[in-house]
Amino acid sequence: MTLSAGMIFGQAFAQHHDDDDKKPTNLKILPKDISGKELHNVMRNFSKSLGVRCDFCHVAQHVEGENRPRMDFASDDKPEKNIARNMMRMTEAINSNYIGKMIGGDHTLESINCVTCHMGKKTPIVSIDSLAKAAGGQFNH
């Protein structure tokens, strides 16, 4: 398990390396002067939270004879990328408008992130009907 995750992100990192010296050209939410390292951490966080690879949100062109796809990170052609932007706005709004304004009981309330809902899945559970299935029948009474 750990090994395969390492393999996946090792490759994701390799994809990124091609792009490392290029400055981002199409950031609408993240700060435009974000460092390459920080940007990569954010993207790794998204990928891990949803259990996907970079090409879930980014255009990947598979070229004959090349074993790694050519990534176009700046392109907005994949709808998932714009959904992710709205998810970033939503997460930020939940944190600043609600969680950040709530007083906890005897503990501090933590900010939420993508993983809070996604838990390593593209699609979070949105109804209790899918709960039993997702838990492998654990909650099936």
Ligand code: HEC
């Ligand atoms: C869940 C969707 C999602 C995944 C998965 C994802 N990204 Fe992104 N990525 C985005 C979004 C959204 C933006 C634009 C953010 C903004 O507008 O501020 C972005 C922007 C970028 C940019 C800047 C492009 C530019 O020129 O503006 C790079 C580079 C990038 N991602 C690399 C990666 C890498 C490498 C991975 C895999 C480790 C990855 N992304 C995985 C959603 C994703």
Ligand code: HEC
């Ligand atoms: C408050 C809960 C919540 C948070 C936080 C959240 N999401 Fe989501 N996300 C959802 C729900 C609900 C859906 C839609 C599920 C469905 O279609 O059944 C979704 C769907 C998506 C999709 C579309 C998946 C697909 O199959 O097309 C993307 C991409 C996505 N989220 C990215 C993100 C990213 C990136 C973050 C963090 C910045 C994030 N989400 C944070 C609840 C959340």
